[in-house]
Amino acid sequence: MASKKQRQTGRRSKWAAAALIGIGLLVSGGIYAGASAAMAATEPTQSSAASLTVEDGKKLFQANCATCHGLNMEGTADGPSLYGVGELAVEFQMSTGRMPLQMQGPQAPQKPVQFTEDQIKAVAAWVQSTSPGPSYPSDETLDGEGDVANGAELFRINCAMCHNVAAAGGALTEGKYAPALTTTSPLHIYAAMVTGPQNMPVFNDMTLTTDEKRDIISALMWMQQNESAGGFNLGSLGPVSEGLFIWIFGIGSLIGLTVWITAKSN
Numbered sequence: 001m002a003s004k005k006q007r008q009t010g011r012r013s014k015w016a017a018a019a020l021i022g023i024g025l026l027v028s029g030g031i032y033a034g035a036s037a038a039m040a041a042t043e044p045t046q047s048s049a050a051s052l053t054v055e056d057g058k059k060l061f062q063a064n065c066a067t068c069h070g071l072n073m074e075g076t077a078d079g080p081s082l083y084g085v086g087e088l089a090v091e092f093q094m095s096t097g098r099m100p101l102q103m104q105g106p107q108a109p110q111k112p113v114q115f116t117e118d119q120i121k122a123v124a125a126w127v128q129s130t131s132p133g134p135s136y137p138s139d140e141t142l143d144g145e146g147d148v149a150n151g152a153e154l155f156r157i158n159c160a161m162c163h164n165v166a167a168a169g170g171a172l173t174e175g176k177y178a179p180a181l182t183t184t185s186p187l188h189i190y191a192a193m194v195t196g197p198q199n200m201p202v203f204n205d206m207t208l209t210t211d212e213k214r215d216i217i218s219a220l221m222w223m224q225q226n227e228s229a230g231g232f233n234l235g236s237l238g239p240v241s242e243g244l245f246i247w248i249f250g251i252g253s254l255i256g257l258t259v260w261i262t263a264k265s266n
Contacts, residue, residue, distance in 0.1 A: 054129050057122030060115070064100055065123070073131060078104075085195065086133020087124035092191035094120045106175035107198050134194045141214045142186040144221040151219030154212055158203070167223055172199060182224060186217050 052060075062071055068079030075081030079101075082090075093099040097111040115123075128135065156165055162178035164170045169180035176199050181189065193213055196202035203213070 052118050052122035054122065054126045057119075057124070057126030060119055061123050061126060064115075068101065073127065082127060083131045084133045085127065085131075086135060087128035088134040088136060088191045089195040089197070090124040090127045091120055091136075092188055092195060092197060094123065096188060098197070107177065110179065134191075136187075137190050137194075137210070137213075141190060141210060142217060143214075144186065144218045146211065146214040146216075146218035148215070148219045148222045150212075151215030151217070152222075154208070155216050155219055158208070159216070162199075167220055181220055184220070186221060189217050189220055 061069075061073075068076055069082050070076050070079075073082035093108075094115055095113060095117075097113045098108040100114065101108050102111070113120075127133075155163075155167075159167075162170060162172065163181055164178075167181040170178050172178060178199070184192075190213060191197075192200050193203040193208065193216070208216070
């Protein structure tokens with residue numbers, strides 16, 4: 001009996017040792033993972049805290065943009081010259097992911113951003129220092145406190161034929177399109193009006209004053225923050241989507257009801 005009890009006690013001690021080893025591995029692994037995560041979390045903060053210089057922007061440009069735009073922004077067969085475009089245009093194109101361009105096409109699509117905010121500002125600063133152009137507006141222009149009613153009227157007159165009266169965007173010719181403005185930031189709305197990207201015309205101060213641009217931005221910000229009061233907006237495509245809805249669901253419901261009444265009578 002004594003030897004049997006000893007064997008049972010020995011088996012328990014082996015399982016306990018294995019359990020202690022497993023617990024030790026889990027604890028040490030957890031501590032290591034937590035320490036690694038903490039170090040990784042502090043690295044971006046430290047790197048972003050160090051602001052990039054204009055010279056850094058030049059290096060970034062020559063490494064990522066010069067293939068199409070030339071080492072000194074003179075342009076090539078694959079990309080236009082950037083003389084006079086200014087930092088606002090550079091910030092718009094890079095912050096919306098349109099540049100660098102992945103492939104040639106009718107229009108540069110918006111896609112995920114490939115650079116950090118500091119890198120974009122550094123490249124924009126170098127372009128501005130080399131060949132000045134349109135720059136950032138004042139905070140007042142982007143505050144959304146302009147005349148919303150006047151801005152909505154100006155938008156309908158100058159922008160709605162391409163961007164839709166509800167700013168939902170629309171198709172243009174040859175595969176081009178006017179993007180929706182339902183999530184566009186005030187800075188990028190202003191930049192588009194001033195720099196004229198893609199098929200967008202340039203609205204200089206002789207066409208639209210700074211106050212009028214502020215009013216348009218305020219109207220668009222109001223539209224972004226207020227849902228459609230008429231229920232389902234059906235993509236805000238106007239009579240096209242509304243007519244399609246009526247034909248599919250309205251006429252379809254009437255046909256279904258007619259078939260049901262006929263079958264019922266029979």
